Amino acid sequence: MDGKESKPYYKSRTLWFNIGVAAFTVLSARVDLLESYLPDGGYLGVMMLIAAVNVYLRTVTNQGLKK
DSSP, X not given: OTTOOOEEGGGOHHHHHHHHHHHHHHHHHHHTTTGGGSOTTHHXXXXXXXXXXXXXXXXXXXXXXXX
16 A cells, blocks of 8 residues: 555545435435436436546545554
8 A cells, every 4th residue: 555554434535425425325216306306317417427526536545544
């Protein structure tokens, strides 16, 4: 790991973002929060944006996580 110090898992932006996305996905699937408010293709656009943010967060990550 290039000798860099690890950080506690709860300080990981990537981890928190993914937890938030997972929670939102479950909530959205249960009550149709998102799909009914977006035009055709809008839901796909939101999912692509989420993937892009995830990729960005991975590129700025330079530390491992402690358990």
